[in-house]
Amino acid sequence: MKTNGRLSLFARCCNRHRILLLLACITILSVYNLSSFFFITQPKPLSKYPYHSTHPPNIRADLNIDSGVLGAYVQERFYDFLNESTYDVPLHSSLLEWNDTVDYYPETLMETNWSHELHLKESIFFVNLQHRCLIDRGVLIRSVSRSQIEMGSTVSDAMIFRNDSRLVSILKECPAIDVYVPESLRGDGYCEDGLAYLRGLNTRLMPRWVFEDSFYDPAVGKIITYFEMCPSTAVVFLNHYWDGFNKLPTWPKEKPIYLMFNAEMYEITPEHLWLSDVVLTKSLDAYRRTTKWFQQNGNPKGTVVFYTRHTTTDVTTLAAQASKIIEKDFNEVRIRHAPGGSHQKNTPAIAKCWMEDPSMPLLEIFVPPEMMRWREFARSPWNLLNHSNYKVYPTRLSAKDFGDVLTHSTFFLCPSAMEGYGHYINQARAAGGVVLTTNAPPMNELVTSSSGFLVSIERRKSDPKQLLGGAYEAPDGLKNSPGIGALVKWENICEAVSRLISDTTPKEREMMSLKVKRQYAFDTNFFLYKMRVLEAFAWDKLAKKLSKES
Template identity: 25%
Template sequence: MAQRLDYRRKVLATLLFLPLLLLVATTYTYPLLAPKILPTPSSTPTHPAKAHTSYNEFSLTLPSGDATVFTINELLNLCLNGNSLTITKHYALYGNAQEYQYLSNCNPVEISTSQAARSRGHCSDFVQYIYYADARLVPQYSTETYHQKIQECPHSFYLHGEYPIHELFLGTVDVVDGHIRSLLDLTQAPQAPPPQRVRNIWMPNWEQIRKEEGWIIRASYMIACKAHITCTAIQKYLSDAITQQRHQTSEIENERRFANSTPILQFMSHSSPDARSPDHASEQQQQQQQQLDRFNQFYHAYGHSGRKSSGAIVDCWLRQPDWPKLVVIGHDAFKAFALPVIKNGARNIQLFERVSTDKLDHLQSTHGVHLCPSRQEGYGHYINEARSHGAVVVTTHHPPMQEFVEDGVSGILVNHKGPAPEDYQLMGDYETVGVNVEWENVCNAVKRVLEMTLEARAEMGRLARLRYEEDSEIMAKNLMHLKKEAEESTDTAFDGFDFLKLLDSKFAATHRA
């Protein structure tokens, strides 16, 4: 305990001087810094942050109490509800010091995306890498900043989600006389070794890969597959000799440039922040009957998505007035479903549009059967959240949805009516991406649930939770291995407090001078 308190005193003491430290460091001490620590600022800035001569407007958030790291759920909240924060598992930074901090040190995994792209699904992806692989999430920056970054941190992995940053895929670095320099201007001595590609990792939602984005697959160092179907479909794309030949002679420069490149395909497994209350075990012992009763409560949430078969679920329930109550949560739920619900006098359907986080958590935890019959998914965080709650998961008999459960054991699979292709989907040329799910499919699956005793449903939910924990453990091991690989490239163990120590050393050096 004393060591933890001493740590927090040191951090708080450093933060007390942070405005002064940043001002001194950026104004007076550039010549004293090693070239690989901090690049010289451009004299003609192209990004608003570059115009600042001092970085003294900031706020910094630390874990509460004696903790030195945020929980995954705290990281999710910072990602979702922050204002383009820089987020590590040790602290979150906001203000005009963020870009300086991004360029001043290297994390094993670097992630850059705007706040607009930090949806619940995307944040649920990123926080796993922040927590287990010491990734750093930063705002989106200018092309110039990214070019400087890859010079300073050539051995880091650069992780991309649904919105890959093209500048990082097009950048290369080279080692010449022990120095890393950018080859973006393509100038190099004839005897120089070939350029090293930036180690970009793309973690795509397979159904969202557009046909014009095929070059990004080949430009990647690694494709991190959240689901097995992603690796399967992309392997078929990479093995397509006709497409590769077309790219070799393409009029599109990026297709030609990367036509002969092949990424590493790596199944990483994946997970979602644990939606179950930390006090669940004690609550379960105290309220055993209530825990059983929840397995006769049905729940469906679709957010803003039109691919969750929400209409099919409501149509099924309208035909079954004697079934247990169904809760439906989603954008414009009243507009979409209120009229047929009222017209049919359905008293067993309850609609919600916007609910608070606490209300959402309550509804998820008190409803033990989660209906997730998606037509298509990139991963399926709402399915995984259901597993984390120990709910009966009712989802589609099609990948990746079917990867979450074993039919009749840890969930119930919903049959479908066949393919529902969308023209823009690149992977649709190699696998069936989307399918049609009708009300009859939903009703048949729900009937299987209703035929089970509450005790049998509870056991199915327990096994779903077990599968969630097993998949989460696989993902955690893979992400820790990714961090280790980045550390081995530099022969240096990563220090998550490096930035604060760097500031502290600058402050001491300034006073010695």
């Protein structure tokens, strides 16, 4: 064998050496291939930070669910339904890939009448307390239990003013969890959020001055702060409204931070999640986005994520108290829309639908006067306040007026582009309304195709300013996820209204009304049971901390 007149090195070797040389080459190639396989195909670490599970402990067996009322089978099914592990997305699956469907209201659970668990007197109490939260914005509001309400406690018993002689002794009670709701935040939505926790927990809604002031304590004969009184009580912050208290030198190092946040908020940053000991999510979509974000970006603090659902006051109970039950009319379709101060409710698209299609039923739109001047409404048909088939009422509804609208209405149109939760939709559910809303989360978690009408969307929308929106402008955002927003066109709205009119009978609409009201009651019970779990979790953490210190 010659190559350029010379024997090749391989040819000059004896057979034994040739065999050894071949074996060496095979060994080198095998090691290279195996190492390549290991480094290329094995999952890479998801984050520069370590990942610790976000799971809360499993629901305790001693959680008091009345099996005598629910039945043993329903009780066990409800335990499973309360557990976060039921809803998890696998570690290495993205939200784009994971398309399992969840039955939010399974028949096995919905056969129980959950409305029986909601006491009318208690519901009326919290409607009145919501009203006081909006008026007396600087007051500390403390929990009043169901039994205390039944015994005759009033809304005034929950209100603790700055000059109250009992203030220091009440502050020193130190529950497991307090909720920070500053005066500037006490509008409709955040008062609803705060009172939901007040109903489910033994807690206090804290105004800003409680965290800033010092108080003379006669028991110790000196001036002390709230942080010195309750150094281990967790504080629930709502969204990004922390007001820098966690950065103060007076903030106790051991004081837990709990975060209730809306996934669509632009102001939420990675630090809000990383600094929290507990994150409370109100929708399944928010729960999955949050837990997936921790999987992708690390969980160095061991933050625990709870899926709690949520609740809203039922303003129609005031009519029930006055024995003025209004029968709903399921025959004549007359639709109402009240966006409040939000530009995410697709109000211009609604008006466009009614302008384009004169066959649409009567629509009444209630909007604050200032919304008429918003730039995004300037090119919409707002100048015609009284069109042939719709009327616009430029007025700001009080809580009582809004309650009257809900009580006297049957059909509600709420095709939101996005929601943090959807208090308006939930209040319409509580009123037993037939609701038309967007077929995207969290709206379609509150209203299903069997309990209302889902408005089709053109596509999901991602925003670079939303941490959990799938297209965050900085590296630490949620990746491989659908957008949070939903694009709804006026044609989609018209199509859903047409289905309501042509595809259902009055009896079917009445059945939807009964079903959606029962679903509201179920979600409220779900939330209240999860608050028991959350409170037990907080006390357990505190007990373990004290045990270590002793």
